[in-house]
Amino acid sequence: MAHDRLWWRVAWRNLWRNRLRTLITASGLAFGYLGAVLMVGVSDGMLVELIENGTRLMLGEVQVHSEDYLPERNMHRTIGGYEGTDLEIFLNQINSQEDVTAAAPRAYGGGLLSSGEETQAALLMGIDPDREPHVTTLLSRVVHGRPLVTGANEILLGSEMVEQLGTALGDEIVVVAPSSDGSMGNDLFTLVGTFDTGIPAIDQNYGLLALSDLQFLMAMDPARIHEVAITVGNAQDSPRIAETLREFLSDTELPVQVSSWTDLRPELAEMVSLMNAFHFIVVIIIFGMAAFGVANTMLIGTFERRREFAVVRALGTAPIGIGQTVVYEGIVLGMISLVAGSLITWPILVWLHNSPIDLTQVSSGFSVGGAQWRPVLRVEYSIESPIVAGLGLFLTSILAAVYPAWKATRVLPADALADR
């Protein structure tokens, strides 16, 4: 429209007419923006922390099992049945998938560990010491000693298990485990390292062995494994990647089941979607409150200018033109607030991201569904949340202008001119 520029100009100057009021309103919106982006950043940080700890430590983001393995975890239900499958070929197939970063084979068994007088039940997990570190951080949690070497009958135990067994690095541990042929396997293993994950269920119960050593103990063929753990580029994408992998592996005619961490840790997935919904609600509340504040201010502003609206109506402006300039005012206010909001938000966001605040003083952390949260205020940001919050802010200021704009179009010129 030809006179759009006029309305923009009038809107802009009107905003600066009551400088203080505009600044207060804009600051309110800017801090709302800061609050929304920061809130989402902090809780995103918390989620990423939970997901990472929930998957990176031990689970991986996607797992492959024989289709009848879960949930009983029967030791006989290995991938490819009693025959097993050629591990190299199978892992290469999985690795050939675009989204797969790394894959590691595993076997599991139950057993008793004895050292001296003490005996403890343990979950035995056979891992590939070369492949496992590409998928999980488990081996990086070895705090004393060293990781495993294959073929040397070595074992890693959690710090609490070590305490319960009253054993020490270098000691011999007797491991007894039911084997696949129905007999009892038993052998001596050397404790070469202890790990400390911070998660009691792991530190109390797990014994880590080299995959082939466990297979030998349990009289299992080297082709037989229970699990392939996989890590992918983006943990949030896991369900989709699992689906793709499932389709791909159905061609190999091995009866496998592919699960993403969201299937394996539903309580964690639940929590993630709950928190995402919660973000959304908080952002809506923040901007909803801001909307009322802005609408109120603009309503006062338009009421004060009733006479001016009447004058421009008398000069030949259609009612819609009056509404237009008020909405433009909202838009300009939104833009000013967005610029101010970005200027205060970004430095704080980047700073918090780079130096997370340590909360050890006030909290010792917690764990959800096997995922541990360290007491650190970690802030994650994506390009998304500032844009979404920016849109929210913008929408807020426009929506907040709609009612005052409508009121402005309803001003009766004759009454306003007579100050009635």
Place this chain on the structure above:
Amino acid sequence: MKTAVRTTNLWKIYPQEPDPVEAVRDISIKIETGDFVAMAGPSGSGKTTMLNMIGGLTRPSQGQISIGDQEITEMTDKDLAQLRLEHIGFVFQSYNLLPVLTALENAEFTLLLSGIPKDERRKRVLELFNKIGLSGLEDRKPGKLSGGQQQRVAVARAVVANPALILADEPTANLDSKASADLLDVMERLNQDHGTTFLFSTHDPRVMERSRRLITLVDGQIESDKRQNHLSVSS
């Protein structure tokens, strides 16, 4: 002579407790194109109501109004706005310039609304400012102008788009006698040079005296309507 404004049995009744106010009672008048008409009468006699109805800002309770050959009583607000933009200029007692715009921007307001290009707008406003003694004040905001200057900007704003009719509601009421006389000079000159029809209300005898036709209202009715035979162009 062509008719600029015609009202036929015009009524305005404001619903009000306890009794409705009959602000305009059955007024029929005809104002000729190019005339210079004053509407006089005491406060509350219905002058503002008449002017607002003629300008389409207030809807009559009864009766008809024509501007030129257009009957306006049935028009929508939007069409009335367009009619004002093209054919009617308004001047108010309290100037009512937009405080955020400069004198020049105020004066060019209707040209902007009509989408006249910038160069053309500036040319017309500067010419007009020169003619009515506002040269050099183009960039001042209304707050930095005297009452007389503000009212002349308001007149410039009303006439710049060359409307056929100017409605002015007590344009001199806030001005001292010198400024009033100056403003009347300006209005007369514009009336003569452009043939613009002026209809203004006043209760100042010195202003009434300079009109060519004087309509006097009392209690919403015409008490007298007379031609004044003088050719008073001072300066």
